[in-house]
Amino acid sequence: MPIDEFRCAACRRQTSVLVMNRDRIGKVRCRHCGSDRLERSDDDADGL
Numbered sequence: 699m700p701i702d703e704f705r706c707a708a709c710r711r712q713t714s715v716l717v718m719n720r721d722r723i724g725k726v727r728c729r730h731c732g733s734d735r736l737e738r739s740d741d742d743a744d745g746l
């Protein structure tokens with residue numbers, strides 16, 4: 699299934715989103731805090 703990993707820019711938590719259509723990525727929200735400021739996190743080498 700097309701599940702993408704996002705990281706919330708507000709609470710820094712990870713959210714997995716089932717993406718049916720790539721055009722919908724801009725509308726996904728963090729399920730922890732409800733923010734829509736999600737970043738793609740398929741590249742986990744971010745230097746933290």
Ligand SMILES: [Zn+2]
Nearest residue numbers: 706709728731
């Ligand atoms: Zn969040």
